[in-house]
Amino acid sequence: MKHLPPEDVLVERLQRLFATRRRDVLLGIGDDAAVVAGTGRLVATTDALVEGSDFRKDADPRRLGRKALNVNLSDLAAMGATPLWALLALGLPRRTDPAWLDAFAEGFREVAQEHGAAVVGGDLSAAPVFFASVTVLGRAPEKGLLRRDGARSGDSLYVSGTLGSAAAGFLLLEAGYRLRPDKTVKCPGRTRLLKARAVEVARLIRHHVDPRPTLDLGRALAGGGVASAAIDLSDGLSRDLHRLCRASGLSATLQIDSLPVDTGIRELGGLVRLDPLRLALFGGEDYGLLFTVPRRKRPLADRLAARFAIRAIGTMDDRGEPGTVLLRTAGGERPLPDAGWDHFDR
Amino acid sequence: MKHLPPEDVLVERLQRLFATRRRDVLLGIGDDAAVVAGTGRLVATTDALVEGSDFRKDADPRRLGRKALNVNLSDLAAMGATPLWALLALGLPRRTDPAWLDAFAEGFREVAQEHGAAVVGGDLSAAPVFFASVTVLGRAPEKGLLRRDGARSGDSLYVSGTLGSAAAGFLLLEAGYRLRPDKTVKCPGRTRLLKARAVEVARLIRHHVDPRPTLDLGRALAGGGVASAAIDLSDGLSRDLHRLCRASGLSATLQIDSLPVDTGIRELGGLVRLDPLRLALFGGEDYGLLFTVPRRKRPLADRLAARFAIRAIGTMDDRGEPGTVLLRTAGGERPLPDAGWDHFDR
Numbered sequence: 299m300k301h302l303p304p305e306d307v308l309v310e311r312l313q314r315l316f317a318t319r320r321r322d323v324l325l326g327i328g329d330d331a332a333v334v335a336g337t338g339r340l341v342a343t344t345d346a347l348v349e350g351s352d353f354r355k356d357a358d359p360r361r362l363g364r365k366a367l368n369v370n371l372s373d374l375a376a377m378g379a380t381p382l383w384a385l386l387a388l389g390l391p392r393r394t395d396p397a398w399l400d401a402f403a404e405g406f407r408e409v410a411q412e413h414g415a416a417v418v419g420g421d422l423s424a425a426p427v428f429f430a431s432v433t434v435l436g437r438a439p440e441k442g443l444l445r446r447d448g449a450r451s452g453d454s455l456y457v458s459g460t461l462g463s464a465a466a467g468f469l470l471l472e473a474g475y476r477l478r479p480d481k482t483v484k485c486p487g488r489t490r491l492l493k494a495r496a497v498e499v500a501r502l503i504r505h506h507v508d509p510r511p512t513l514d515l516g517r518a519l520a521g522g523g524v525a526s527a528a529i530d531l532s533d534g535l536s537r538d539l540h541r542l543c544r545a546s547g548l549s550a551t552l553q554i555d556s557l558p559v560d561t562g563i564r565e566l567g568g569l570v571r572l573d574p575l576r577l578a579l580f581g582g583e584d585y586g587l588l589f590t591v592p593r594r595k596r597p598l599a600d601r602l603a604a605r606f607a608i609r610a611i612g613t614m615d616d617r618g619e620p621g622t623v624l625l626r627t628a629g630g631e632r633p634l635p636d637a638g639w640d641h642f643d644r
Numbered sequence: 645m646k647h648l649p650p651e652d653v654l655v656e657r658l659q660r661l662f663a664t665r666r667r668d669v670l671l672g673i674g675d676d677a678a679v680v681a682g683t684g685r686l687v688a689t690t691d692a693l694v695e696g697s698d699f700r701k702d703a704d705p706r707r708l709g710r711k712a713l714n715v716n717l718s719d720l721a722a723m724g725a726t727p728l729w730a731l732l733a734l735g736l737p738r739r740t741d742p743a744w745l746d747a748f749a750e751g752f753r754e755v756a757q758e759h760g761a762a763v764v765g766g767d768l769s770a771a772p773v774f775f776a777s778v779t780v781l782g783r784a785p786e787k788g789l790l791r792r793d794g795a796r797s798g799d800s801l802y803v804s805g806t807l808g809s810a811a812a813g814f815l816l817l818e819a820g821y822r823l824r825p826d827k828t829v830k831c832p833g834r835t836r837l838l839k840a841r842a843v844e845v846a847r848l849i850r851h852h853v854d855p856r857p858t859l860d861l862g863r864a865l866a867g868g869g870v871a872s873a874a875i876d877l878s879d880g881l882s883r884d885l886h887r888l889c890r891a892s893g894l895s896a897t898l899q900i901d902s903l904p905v906d907t908g909i910r911e912l913g914g915l916v917r918l919d920p921l922r923l924a925l926f927g928g929e930d931y932g933l934l935f936t937v938p939r940r941k942r943p944l945a946d947r948l949a950a951r952f953a954i955r956a957i958g959t960m961d962d963r964g965e966p967g968t969v970l971l972r973t974a975g976g977e978r979p980l981p982d983a984g985w986d987h988f989d990r
Contacts, residue, residue, distance in 0.1 A: 304986050305879075305986050306887070306986075324685060325789075325791065328792070328891070329723070329791055329792050329793075329891070330689065330719040330720075330722035330723055330790075330792070330874075330875060330876055331687045331688060331689035331719045331720060331722070331723050331725065331782075332687065332688045332689070333685055333686070333687050333688075333723070333784055333789065334685070334686050334688060335684075335685055335686075336682035336683070336684070336685065336686035336781075337682060337683060337684065338681075338682060339670060339679055339680070339681055339682065340679070340680050340681075340682040340686075341677045341678065341679050342677060342678045342679075342680060342729065342731060342764060342765055342779075342781070343676065343677035343678070343731075343765060344731040344732075344733045344765055344766060344767045344777075344779060345733070345767045346733045346735065346767050346769045346777060347769075348735055348769045348770065348771045350771075350772060351769055351770040351771060352769065373676040373677045374676075374677060376676035376677070377675070377676055377677045377679070379677065383688065385688060385689075385690040385779055386690075387690045387691070387692045387733075387777045387779075389692065389694055389735075389775060389777075418688060419688055419689060419690055420690060421690045421691045421692050421777075423692045423693075423694045423697055423698065423775075424694065424697040425694045425696075425697060425773070425775065426696060426772055426773055427771070427772055427773075429735060429769075429771065429775065429777075431690075431692060431733045431735075431767075431775075431777030433688075433690060433731055433733075433779040435688070435781075436677075438679055443671075443679065445671065445675055446674070446675050446676070447675075528676075529676060530676055541652070545674070545675070640650050640651050640652075
């Protein structure tokens with residue numbers, strides 16, 4: 299079993315890996331704190347991934363490093379912000395293989411570079427399980443900051459991306475399917491998959507293990523003054539819509555036929571029990587944006603639909619109690635429960 | 645056994661508790677990210693406390709909340725910075741008693757208020773053990789930013805506070821002594837303590853469980869242009885001095901007779917095996933500042949000695965290899981090993 303080198307050796311390794319040329323980083327990793335040139339409105343968010351709760355012990359470390367940063371960038375996307383600097387606090391079991399940690403850090407750096415962000419600081423602690431607690435600072439949009447509480451009655455409700463894909467990927471992982479680093483699928487036991495199905499399985503698992511933040515969409519919504527409110531979909535459409543409704547003091551009505559439910563999920567019904575609509579409504583980690591658009595801005599939103607996979611799925615209203623959601627189906631309307639991913643309720 | 649309420653209920657509770665009136669907080673807890681008004685150079689640091697590694701499961705939650713923030717503020721002190729905003733990512737076992745969490749949050753808030761800092765965001769995750777991963781942002785000093793790499797050969801080496809106190813407190817905890825919330829001492833088994841000794845035991849344990857950051861000293865050293873380099877003492881004098889030497893490309897010579905070894909430690913030698921000098925050199929979590937002062941600034945440092953418990957303990961030089969330290973004793977000089985607290989080496 300390999301063991302970690304001393305803390306200072308690890309810090310020097312990470313310092314080299316995360317070396318940055320951003321001019322607004324006046325002092326990076328290696329001192330008691332980082333120093334950055336922080337003028338204007340800054341956006342700050344923090345989000346942790348914990349082994350056993352957020353990912354499996356056998357997770358691919360590079361993808362995990364990517365995800366640790368990407369879920370934070372998704373929060374910035376939901377504000378219309380642009381990432382600048384990140385800090386990375388790691389909890390490491392003493393048995394951690396240094397190569398595993400290198401791969402994690404490499405994934406984290408990849409994403410930082412994709413988005414032009416600098417990793418300026420961090421912390422290393424011994425812990426019984428691995429965790430990565432990330433803080434990201436970004437530049438707020440010049441105008442049109444996307445808050446949760448800006449929706450008005452009559453605004454249209456939009457969502458980006460597909461719904462339920464990541465939750466289906468999570469269930470496939472639970473059933474023993476794995477995505478290899480080369481993106482092929484490893485099946486549990488003696489299961490064999492037709493190639494087309496394996497491609498779909500890989501795609502769904504990838505949604506879960508390597509989500510992508512919608513920073514460009516967030517900036518377009520803010521900069522263009524298109525959206526009145528936004529939230530990123532981390533805990534499922536229903537839960538996150540309830541949050542947006544509570545913050546804005548409104549109710550909402552969802553059109554079941556308009557939901558961009560991942561069509562690949564139904565195809566895989568034979569492998570694991572996957573209810574596409576249930577996953578779309580209550581599954582977590584889609585990391586698309588849920589946002590509201592005032593009536594007069596709808597033409598702008600429709601124009602954005604040429605660049606981004608966005609779709610109108612309902613309306614903000616004051617028909618119900620604030621913080622409630624109705625689901626409109628062919629058979630009528632029914633209240634949607636405020637359910638979804640909850641860290642403390644499994 | 646009590647259980648945690650749903651995540652959104654917890655977030656609302658923390659949102660109320662951490663409500664702030666700071667004008668530079670444009671959007672606090674409750675959205676996807678916080679928005680603050682950043683002006684000028686900002687200092688950013690992150691530091692986590694993990695159950696089992698950094699504190700015992702039976703730790704007093706209010707003191708733990710204080711410490712989680714204070715160890716981060718100590719990093720800001722070591723830069724000469726002033727705290728502005730904090731983010732708090734918590735890993736919570738599902739069995740966490742809500743009252744325990746409230747006490748932790750209360751301690752965290754207490755310290756934030758003491759220093760005029762606002763808690764602007766956070767994250768809650770389920771985890772097998774409790775951890776608190778804190779990020780603090782502060783205003784860099786107008787001038788005289790305290791870096792680790794600014795020392796020059798001939799600079800005097802100073803330290804603030806006493807050495808070894810927190811490490812002695814840690815060993816007393818390991819031996820079964822406890823500090824009750826009312827600050828009295830609970831002894832292990834049938835041990836009885838004279839009142840004077842109990843007061844000393846309480847004082848040493850308090851150094852470990854409730855350390856105080858030296859923000860005023862840090863600001864005075866930076867603003868007055870007194871110090872050429874600084875680091876906070878988190879992992880022991882020897883280890884942190886080696887770090888400062890490596891960063892500045894120098895060696896150092898320590899005067900053993902000048903070290904402000906906690907005199908109370910020797911008194912308690914009968915209770916647990918406490919070697920005061922060993923604890924002073926290699927014990928962690930003193931959270932004083934170790935800093936260097938150019939010769940011509942020594943009068944300024946001596947003037948600060950009226951306000952702060954600081955003491956000259958040696959000299960920065962180039963007598964040895966960069967990153968090495970000599971300890972000068974009555975019997976001559978001997979090299980000091982780069983040893984101390986290491987998260988991955990116990």
